[in-house]
Amino acid sequence: MLVRLATVAGLQLRVSLMSIATFASSPILAMARRAAELRASGRPIIDLTLGEPDFSPPEHVIAAAHEALSKRRLGYTPANGMPELRKAICESFERDYQLSYADNQIAVACGAKQIIFNALLASVEPGDEVVIAAPYWASYPDMVRACAGEPVIVPCQSQDGFRLTPGKLRAALSHRTRWLMLNAPGNPSGLVYSAAQLRELGEVLLDYPDVLVLSDDIYAPIRFDLTAHSERFATLAAVMPQLAARTLTVGGVSKAYAMTGWRVGWAGGPQWLISRMVAVQSQNCTQTATLSQIASTAALLGPQEFLSARNAIYQQRRDAALKVLRTCPQLSIHSPDGAFYLLPILKGKHSDGDAIAHDLLENHDLAVVPGSAFGVPNALRLSFATEASVLVEGCQRLVSYIGKLSQ
Ligand code: PLP
Numbered sequence: 001m002l003v004r005l006a007t008v009a010g011l012q013l014r015v016s017l018m019s020i021a022t023f024a025s026s027p028i029l030a031m032a033r034r035a036a037e038l039r040a041s042g043r044p045i046i047d048l049t050l051g052e053p054d055f056s057p058p059e060h061v062i063a064a065a066h067e068a069l070s071k072r073r074l075g076y077t078p079a080n081g082m083p084e085l086r087k088a089i090c091e092s093f094e095r096d097y098q099l100s101y102a103d104n105q106i107a108v109a110c111g112a113k114q115i116i117f118n119a120l121l122a123s124v125e126p127g128d129e130v131v132i133a134a135p136y137w138a139s140y141p142d143m144v145r146a147c148a149g150e151p152v153i154v155p156c157q158s159q160d161g162f163r164l165t166p167g168k169l170r171a172a173l174s175h176r177t178r179w180l181m182l183n184a185p186g187n188p189s190g191l192v193y194s195a196a197q198l199r200e201l202g203e204v205l206l207d208y209p210d211v212l213v214l215s216d217d218i219y220a221p222i223r224f225d226l227t228a229h230s231e232r233f234a235t236l237a238a239v240m241p242q243l244a245a246r247t248l249t250v251g252g253v254s255k256a257y258a259m260t261g262w263r264v265g266w267a268g269g270p271q272w273l274i275s276r277m278v279a280v281q282s283q284n285c286t287q288t289a290t291l292s293q294i295a296s297t298a299a300l301l302g303p304q305e306f307l308s309a310r311n312a313i314y315q316q317r318r319d320a321a322l323k324v325l326r327t328c329p330q331l332s333i334h335s336p337d338g339a340f341y342l343l344p345i346l347k348g349k350h351s352d353g354d355a356i357a358h359d360l361l362e363n364h365d366l367a368v369v370p371g372s373a374f375g376v377p378n379a380l381r382l383s384f385a386t387e388a389s390v391l392v393e394g395c396q397r398l399v400s401y402i403g404k405l406s407q
Contacts, residue, residue: 026138026139026373027138027369027370027372027373028049028050028051028138028369028373031049031357031361031367031368031369031370032047032049032050032367034361034367035047035049035361035367038361038362038365043365044365045361045365045366045367046365046366046367046390046393046394046397047367047386048366048367048368048382048383048384048386048391048394049367049368049369049383050383050385051187051255051339051340051341051383051385052260052383052385053255053258053260053310053340053385054385054386054387055258055310056258057257057258057259057262057295057299058257058299058302058303058306060298060302060303061257061259061295061296061298061299061302062295063298064294064295064297064298064302065291065294065295065298068291068294068295069291072294074289074290074291075290076286076287076290077287077290077293078287079278079281079282079286079287080106080107080108080274080278080281081106081107081108081266081287081288081293082290082293082294082297083103084297085108085264085293085294085296085297085300086103086106086108087103088296088297088300088301089101089106089108089251089266089268089300090102090103090106090268091300091301092251092300093249093251093268096220096221096233097217097220097233097235097238097249098232098238099235099237099238099244099249099268101268101269102271104271104274104275105268105269105270105271105274106266106267106268106274107266107267107269107274107277107278107281108264108265108266108281108287108288108293109265109266109277109281109288110263110264110265110285110288110289111252111254111263111264111265111288112216112218112250112251112252112254112265112266113139113265114263114265114281114284114288115250115252115265115266115267115277116139116140116143116214116216116250117143117146117147118277118280118281118284119214119248119267119269119273119277120143120144120146120147120149120179121147121280122273122276122277122279122280123178123179123212123273123276124144124147124148124149124178124179125148125149125178126148126149127148127149127150127176128148128149128150128176128177128178128179129149129150129151129152129174129176129177129178130144130149130150130151130152130177130178130179130180130181131152131154131169131172131173131177131179131180131181132144132151132152132153132154132181132375133153133154133156133162133163133164133168133181133182134153134154134155134156134374134375134376135156135162135186135188135189135343135371135374135375135376135379136153136181136183136374136375137183137186137187137188137216137374138373138374140181141153141375149178149179150176152172152177153375154168154169154171154172155375156168156189158332158334158345161189161191161334161337162186162189162191162334162343163191163193163197164182164201166200166201166203166204169201169204169205170204170207173204173205173208173211175210177208177210177211178210178211178212179211179212179213179214180205180211180212180213180214181214181216182201182213182214182215182216182236183215183216183218184215184216184217184219184220184338185219185220185222185223185336185337185338185339186219186338186339187219187339187341187374188339188341188343188369188371188374188379188381189334189336189341189343190334190335190336190337190338190339190341190342190343191336191337191338192223192230192233192337192338193234194230194234195234195239198234198235198236198239198240199239199240201236202236202239202240202242202243205240205243206242206243209246211246212246212247212248212273213236213243213246213247213248214247214248214250215235215236215237215247215248215249215250216250217233217235217249217250217251218250218251218252218254218255218265219255219256219338219339219340220233220235220251220256220338221233221255221256221304221307221311222255222256222307222310222311222314222338222339222340223311223337223338224311224314224315224318224336224337224338225315225337226311235249236249237249237268245270246270247269248267248268248269248270248273249267249268249269250265250266250267251265251266251267252264252265252266253265253295253296253299253300255339255340256307257296257299259292259295259296259299262289262292262295262296263288263289263292264288264292264293264295264296314340314384314385316388317340317384317386317388317391318335318336318340318342318384320388320391320392321342321382321384321391321392321395322335322342324392324395324396324399325342325344325395325398325399327399328398328399328402328403329347330346330347330348330350330402330403330405330406331344331345331346331347331399331402332344332345332347333345340383340384340385341381341382341383341384342381342382342384343371343374343376343379343380343381343382344379344380344382344398345371345376345378345379346378346379346380346402348406349406350402350405350406351378352377352378353370353371353372353376353377353378353379353380354370354372354377356370356380356401356402356405357369357370357380358370359401360397360398360401364397364401365397366394366397366398366401368380368381368382368394368398369381380398382394382395382398
């Protein structure tokens with residue numbers, strides 16, 4: 001692998017030129033783009049590809065943005081974000097997850113995506129391994145490769161709710177492991193770890209003191225079937241304080257606050273790592289947009305009640321879609337505990353998710369993402385961030401298609 005050594009703000013970064021040159025663009029965006037093309041040509045496409053809430057940002061967020069536009073000079077901010085945004089992030093970590101971070105333990109970037117990329121770029125050496133449980137968010141493996149690291153994919157089973165088990169984690173860790181990526185609620189699995197399950201994983205990690213953990217909690221506010229017991233979201237750094245010094249906890253406004261295009265994500269973590277990430281950020285795009293930072297501060301500090309109202313809507317959609325999909329004997333489907341995706345597994349002889357997703361789009365007016373994008377080639381991903389009637393019709397199209405295929 002061709003690796004270039006670059007020095008950014010005193011940091012040596014190894015960038016893998018070969019893997020960047022062979023980068024595939026996101027398969028999710030490719031399907032969404034094709035769906036839009038077909039729709040523009042007049043086809044009645046139902047598009048269940050994108051992980052983008054169909055809600056608007058809360059009104060107080062829009063009001064804060066309007067006010068800032070008319071009253072403030074929107075100049076540069078520090079690379080790690082405006083002090084008032086960092087303060088709001090610290091408060092929300094404390095309020096929502098009982099996690100305490102000092103101001104210099106917070107990084108802000110253009111979305112959680114850039115936060116994760118910055119973290120890897122700032123820490124991965126050529127040949128370092130990054131353990132990723134499959135199903136995984138489609139971007140993780142390519143980001144690791146772009147930083148000259150090697151993704152170690154650990155297939156997880158639907159009968160375990162797609163969770164990484166302590167045994168699988170131990171088998172995947174080695175003296176070359178730099179990071180473990182955890183993502184809950186998971187995209188695309190919808191899995192959520194209980195505090196006890198995280199503690200079991202944490203016990204394994206205690207035997208590997210050099211391993212960093214990235215806890216991608218971007219979907220944490222979007223969870224279903226909450227009971228008094230499960231209401232408080234469990235995240236590794238809070239559940240295992242012994243691991244907090246090597247855990248990066250990631251969040252952002254895209255999903256919970258329906259602010260995908262505003263591009264604000266953040267992380268709390270060890271100061272040495274945060275300062276390296278901020279150095280990378282400062283030589284990249286300097287900072288995320290000042291207006292977006294002001295709006296995100298309002299999102300974090302304003303009323304949060306709308307979240308449970310939206311979760312109730314997502315949950316109704318999930319249940320309506322499951323009702324349809326579960327009539328199909330060729331699909332096995334786990335009910336997600338959070339985020340807004342369904343991941344039906346294709347059973348039987350027609351289990352090639354790529355072929356099925358392409359045929360569905362080209363010939364049956366339904367756009368879904370093939371599971372190969374997430375490390376599960378015998379699956380399809382459907383987003384239920386879509387109005388219920390459209391979603392149900394999409395699921396009916398899928399069930400009728402699979403039924404005919406299997407005749
Ligand atoms: N992490 C996961 C698991 C995601 O699904 C996404 C977006 O789809 C992101 C991170 C990035 O979110 P953003 O960059 O919009 O904050």
